[in-house]
Amino acid sequence: MKKNDINFRESTFLDFNPPDSIVEQIIGSSDEAIKNLFRTSVTSDGRAFTFIHYAKIIDDKKLLDIVNKEFEKDIVNFFNE
Numbered sequence: 001m002k003k004n005d006i007n008f009r010e011s012t013f014l015d016f017n018p019p020d021s022i023v024e025q026i027i028g029s030s031d032e033a034i035k036n037l038f039r040t041s042v043t044s045d046g047r048a049f050t051f052i053h054y055a056k057i058i059d060d061k062k063l064l065d066i067v068n069k070e071f072e073k074d075i076v077n078f079f080n081e
Contacts, residue, residue: 008047008051008066008067008070012038012047012050012051013026013054014035014039016054018054018058022054022057025057026053026054027050044074045075047071048067048070051063051067052064052067052071055067
């Protein structure tokens with residue numbers, strides 16, 4: 001999936017089809033049941049932080065900038081709670 005085509009608020013890093021090794025680094029398992037559980041239960045904060053983690057792992061500064069901009073208020077609110 002291309003960065004310009006994704007709705008970051010409704011998607012997860014899994015929509016980029018990362019290799020299992022990256023999925024395991026971020027959510028601890030590449031098992032389909034675990035990935036489905038993640039997709040259905042991830043919070044907005046979790047979505048933001050896993051996108052950030054993914055962007056850093058693949059060293060994609062453009063993606064990191066997009067995610068930081070999209071979730072800026074969420075991230076600030078998370079740390080101000």
